[in-house]
Every structure is written in C-alpha cells, then in structure tokens.
Amino acid sequence: MHVRTLIFVVAVAIALPALAADPLPRATPESVGMSSERLARIGAALRADIDKGRIPGAVVAIARKGKLVYFEAFGYLDKAAGTKMTTDAIFNIASMTKPMVTAGALMLYEEGRLPIDDPLSNYLPQFAKMRVAVMSPDNSAIIDTVPAARQITIQDLMRHTSGIIYGGRGTTAVHKLYPASSSSVASGAELLAKLSAAPLMYQPGTVWDYGFSIDLVGLVVERISGQSLGQYLQQRLLKPLGMVDTAFMVPPEKITRYAKALPNDPDTGRPQTLADLSKPPGFECGGGCLVSTAGDYMQFAQLLLNHGRHGNTRVLGRKTVEYMLADQLPPNTKNLIGNADPAHADYGFGLGLAVRTTPGVVRLSGSVGDFSWPGASGTNWWGDPKEELAVVFMAHSPGPIRWHYRQVINALVNQAIVD
Numbered sequence: 001m002h003v004r005t006l007i008f009v010v011a012v013a014i015a016l017p018a019l020a021a022d023p024l025p026r027a028t029p030e031s032v033g034m035s036s037e038r039l040a041r042i043g044a045a046l047r048a049d050i051d052k053g054r055i056p057g058a059v060v061a062i063a064r065k066g067k068l069v070y071f072e073a074f075g076y077l078d079k080a081a082g083t084k085m086t087t088d089a090i091f092n093i094a095s096m097t098k099p100m101v102t103a104g105a106l107m108l109y110e111e112g113r114l115p116i117d118d119p120l121s122n123y124l125p126q127f128a129k130m131r132v133a134v135m136s137p138d139n140s141a142i143i144d145t146v147p148a149a150r151q152i153t154i155q156d157l158m159r160h161t162s163g164i165i166y167g168g169r170g171t172t173a174v175h176k177l178y179p180a181s182s183s184s185v186a187s188g189a190e191l192l193a194k195l196s197a198a199p200l201m202y203q204p205g206t207v208w209d210y211g212f213s214i215d216l217v218g219l220v221v222e223r224i225s226g227q228s229l230g231q232y233l234q235q236r237l238l239k240p241l242g243m244v245d246t247a248f249m250v251p252p253e254k255i256t257r258y259a260k261a262l263p264n265d266p267d268t269g270r271p272q273t274l275a276d277l278s279k280p281p282g283f284e285c286g287g288g289c290l291v292s293t294a295g296d297y298m299q300f301a302q303l304l305l306n307h308g309r310h311g312n313t314r315v316l317g318r319k320t321v322e323y324m325l326a327d328q329l330p331p332n333t334k335n336l337i338g339n340a341d342p343a344h345a346d347y348g349f350g351l352g353l354a355v356r357t358t359p360g361v362v363r364l365s366g367s368v369g370d371f372s373w374p375g376a377s378g379t380n381w382w383g384d385p386k387e388e389l390a391v392v393f394m395a396h397s398p399g400p401i402r403w404h405y406r407q408v409i410n411a412l413v414n415q416a417i418v419d
Contacts, residue, residue: 021088023242023295024302027067033419034062039070042412050075054266055378055405057085057259058395061294062413063302065388071294078260087294089259090250091394092274094288094375098214100246100300101229101286102158102352104237105217106320109154113224119151120162123220126196127152132163133199139172145199152204154220157213158351159328163200165211169340174201182212182285183275188219191283208333208349210340218286229284240315241303243296248284249277250291258291261378261396272398274377288375294392301383301390304371324351325371325385341374343406364410378402380409387417 029036039062046058057075061068073085108114121128130152131145148163156162167178177198185191195212202209218229225232230248238246250258261272275281281289299310304325308316316324327348329335337354338345346362347354353373356366372382378397383390393409395402 021295022068022071023061023298024063024066024068026071027065027069029064029069029416032064032067032069034064034069034416035418038416038418039413041415042070042409043072043074045408045412046074052266053262054401055395055397056262057089058393059085059087059089059091059294060394060409061087061298061390061392063298063390064417066302066306068298076260077257079262080260085259086257088245088257089394090245090254090257090291090293091259091379091396092277092375092377093290093292093297093379093394094377095373096292096297096375096379096381097286097288097290099352099373100233100237100290101214101218101221102324103300103303103316104229104233105154105158105221106316106324106351107236108221108224110317110320114154114220116153116155116158118154120154120157120216120220121151123223124192124196124216126192130163130196130204131199132203133174133201135173139174142173142199148200149203150205152200154217155328155351156204157217157220159349160208160210160213161205161329161333162211162213162216163202163204163207163209164195164213164216165201165209169210172201174199178211182215182287182289183281185285186282188222188283188285191215191285192219202334205330206333208329208335208337210336212287214352215285215287218284221286229286237300237315240313241296241299241310243292243299246290246292246296248289248291249280252278259394259396261398265399265401267401268399270399272396274396274398294394297381297392297394298390301381301392305383305385305388305390325353325355325369326350327355327357341403341406343374343403343410344372363407365414366410374402374406376402378405380406382410389413389417 056079062070073087077083077085130148133142134144152162168180307318308321344354348357356370367386370384374380378395381392
C-alpha cells in the first residue's frame with residue numbers, strides 16, 4: 001500500500017466523519033481506549049432480552065474523550081406493529097428532565113437573578129409559612145404540625161431536601177395529601193395550591209427524599225423569565241446544544257418515531273403505561289415531562305463533561321458546572337436516594353442529579369465524581385469525568401426491570417474500557 005494511502009486509512013480509522021444523525025464526531029473504540037469486541041457484549045445482551053420479551057427495544061450511545069464510539073438501535077420501536085428501532089427514536093425521558101431544568105435554572109443563578117440560598121417564597125409567596133407534619137408512630141395519622149424551622153431554599157429544591165414529596169411514593173398520612181405525580185396534576189396553579197396547602201414531610205434541609213422540588217424550580221424559572229418553561233429551555237439550552245427532538249410533547253410530524261412500551265410488564269404481568277406526550281401536557285413540568293432522543297441527550301451529557309462548553313460556545317460557566325456536580329448533602333442529612341432508585345443507593349446528590357462520592361459501596365461501577373439521574377420510563381444516562389465517558393441508554397421499560405438495566409448497561413459499558 002502506498003504510504004500516503006496508508007496514512008489516510010489510519011486517519012479515517014482514528015476519527016471517522018460524523019454521520020448526519022450523529023451527535024458527536026465518530027471514532028473507533030480502540031482509538032479512545034475502548035474495546036470493540038467487549039462493546040459487542042452490549043448488543044448480545046440486549047438482543048437476548050428482546051428475544052425473550054423482556055424489553056421491546058433500546059438505543060445505546062457511548063462517547064469517550066468527546067468522540068462517539070457506539071451508537072446502536074436494538075429491537076422494536078413498536079413491537080406490535082413490527083417496526084424496528086432506530087437511533088433517532090423519541091422516548092419519554094421522565095426524570096432525566098430534572099438535570100436539564102436545573103441546568104437551565106443555574107443560568108439565572110449565573111445572572112444574579114436566582115441566588116441559590118434564596119427562599120422559595122421570594123418567588124412563590126404561598127410557601128412562606130410552611131408547616132411540618134408530626135405523625136403517629138405508625139405514620140398512619142398526622143397528630144400535629146409544627147412551623148418549619150427555616151424556609152425552603154432554591155438549593156433545597158435542587159438537591160431534594162425541601163421536605164416536599166411525591167404522593168405516589170409512599171403510604172403515610174402525609175403522602176396521601178400530595179398528588180401522586182406530575183401527570184396527575186392539571187396545571188402549575190393546581191400543583192402550587194396542593195403543595196403549599198400540605199404539610200412538609202420533613203424539616204427543610206434534613207432529609208433527601210424524592211418529590212416535586214424540580215417542578216417548583218421550573219415554575220420559579222417561569223416566574224423570573226416571563227416565559228413558559230419550554231420556551232425558556234428552547235432558547236437557553238436546547239437550541240444552543242442542537243437538541244432538535246427534545247420538547248414537552250411529541251409533535252404530529254414526529255409521532256411515528258415515538259417508541260412504544262410493551263403492553264404488560266414482563267415480570268408482574270401488569271399493564272405498562274407511559275404518560276401520553278403526543279399532546280400538550282397540563283403544564284410543562286420540570287420534574288419529568290420532556291421527550292428526547294439518545295443523540296439529543298448525549299449533547300447535554302457532553303456539555304457537563306466539557307465544563308459548560310458546547311463546541312466553541314460557553315453555555316454554562318465552568319465553576320457553575322463544578323458546583324452542580326459537587327455533592328450538596330451535608331453530613332447530617334438523612335439520605336433516602338435508595339428508596340427512589342435502588343441502583344443509586346449511597347450516592348451523594350449535587351444539583352439536579354446524583355453524584356458518586358465513593359469508589360465502592362454503591363451498586364454501580366464507575367469513578368468518584370461520576371454523575372447521573374435516570375427516568376422512571378426506563379431511560380438512563382451518566383457522565384464520568386475521570387474516564388471522559390458519556391453514556392445514554394434509551395428504553396421504555398417503566399417497571400422494576402428498569403433497575404436491572406441500569407446495573408447491566410453500567411457493567412457492560414465499563415468493562416469495555418481497556419485503557
């Protein structure tokens with residue numbers, strides 16, 4: 001082979017040109033320290049489960065050192081119709097909305113318009129005089145309420161220490177006073193009325209527990225910006241990142257790309273349902289109402305790995321991203337993350353997402369400082385700054401099986417890192 005030809009072939013192998021739908025420039029796995037042979041185990045595992053009827057299909061995107069090394073679709077977009085999965089399939093990303101809304105709110109923080117320690121009541125006055133429930137020993141009754149020792153802050157909302165919970169995630173007397181989820185609320189005004197009237201489950205700042213905190217962040221963003229949350233995110237985050245398929249609903253012209261879940265859970269046999277995001281939601285909920293694609297979400301993951309830069313554009317400040325990805329839970333905070341997501345038990349929590357604080361103990365392999373927050377629909381993603389690794393896993397598997405895939409995909413990706 002001619003020397004010039006050889007040089008060209010090697011160059012192409014190291015940095016393959018991006019295809020039209022690729023979120024990042026492509027590279028061979030070996031050029032960035034990953035093994036093609038080991039990455040092939042992902043497809044083998046997913047195809048086996050698809051054949052067994054465990055999941056309908058999935059999309060996996062993996063980038064290392066800023067280069068896309070794996071971007072594959074498996075199984076069915078719509079199994080009943082026999083429609084094959086595609087890499088541009090659209091998914092209900094549920095709580096993967098939360099980190100994006102938090103990042104959007106932090107842009108207001110950078111402008112001095114949303115100080116992190118501000119009371120929530122500065123923007124939503126109905127939360128000025130919250131009370132905390134005192135429950136019976138078996139938690140079946142509220143026997144009294146006491147004043148909150150301090151006000152809920154913006155930081156409390158972003159790190160889930162507000163004392164505000166999801167009603168559908170427990171059976172206590174307090175849980176019964178809260179809406180089950182964002183999809184059970186008709187409007188932002190209704191949500192505000194219900195949350196401000198209910199007692200807090202805990203004193204602000206004392207317990208990490210999952211709830212409507214980021215929905216309130218979204219409503220604060222609307223109050224400050226004068227825009228709907230969707231308009232604000234489109235202008236400040238989605239458009240700058242080129243996230244063309246991320247929105248609060250699937251428009252009619254894209255509905256054929258919206259992935260379907262299996263009709264019944266493969267383990268329990270119960271119907272599997274997802275919120276209908278083919279029409280405008282009751283309100284644009286910051287806690288879990290976006291749809292997106294693997295390629296789109298990879299852009300967001302890479303933004304955080306790039307310390308707030310997208311190409312030559314500065315979207316977030318470097319120190320802001322460092323702050324977002326730092327553990328925000330004080331040592332005396334009771335951490336109930338494992339109740340919300342068993343795969344993330346014993347993680348710390350930054351602003352809008354979980355962060356690893358220890359190399360061991362947790363159920364997932366990775367590095368201290370890796371960050372993530374998954375969706376109840378079955379979707380997941382993470383970033384690992386030490387390994388310069390970003391991973392997006394999209395699947396509609398909303399039952400308990402989603403916790404299985406969070407661990408399996410984590411193991412399959414990390415075992416492919418060889419250098």
